Amino acid sequence: MIMERFLRSPFTMSVFLIGLAVIYSMSIVLEQRNNMTTIIFVAYAIFVIIYFGTMVYFNRKFPERKIRILTFIPYELKEEDEGHQYITYRACRKVYIYYYFAIPAAIVAVSLFRKVELLPVITLTVLGIGQYFIFWSEVKKLYE
Template sequence: MLLKKILRSPLIPMSLFILLITFLLLSITNSMVGLARLCFGVLVFCMFLWLFLLKLYNHKHPDSQIKPFGLIPPEFREMDEGEQWVTYRACRNVYIYYSFALPIVAGICFLFSGHLLIPICSIGALGIGQYLVYWFTTYRILKRVE
């Protein structure tokens, strides 16, 4: 059960996203090529580790498999109506988050278009914010139910 919680946790895609943004930021700066390669290596290692754990889980639990590259993210819990409602509420909050975050980030990218790091950091902040809003919403709702 712990492996299922880990694989369905939004922390895995969020950490992979953070590693990807970090790699992009470090690869832009010419002085940190070694650190960028290390970050890329950690990203590839974590991706393969996630895929290995996913394959292990799917082999042990063929009745409740998690698709690694499906259109529906693995953190969605849609087994019954209650879990669908939790997903609905979390996605609704993410949509609300984007309704005010996207114009702000667009303005920041427009104002600082001469700087290459600002748009990448802004996109990274959008992605991290999305995962945080989704995770906190599901955590708050599930905590209330227990």
């Protein structure tokens, strides 16, 4: 189902992550509120409202496949049977390996380029998007 794939998609979480990074970066770079920052913030807020509104609608329409709104478990983890669990295991394993190498590399990059004011935010955003990309590349095999 398209709606469920949208709600559980790491792409959606990537948009959340990028939105937060852009809002923070613009507030740092511009050091004051201007029209562009306000427009981006409003667009981000609208996206969040649409996302959670869609989730509430989905939960009412399909109560047997409810997605918990407030949870510590990521929405992407869909472990209905042993097959789903195995795919999640493989995806999480690949993400762990990614972080095993990416975090030290990120620390070195941030240390070497201390003068770049937004580098920590950019680095965290890239690390997060990399995690979602790696996870989704493994999970998409489930949908093929």
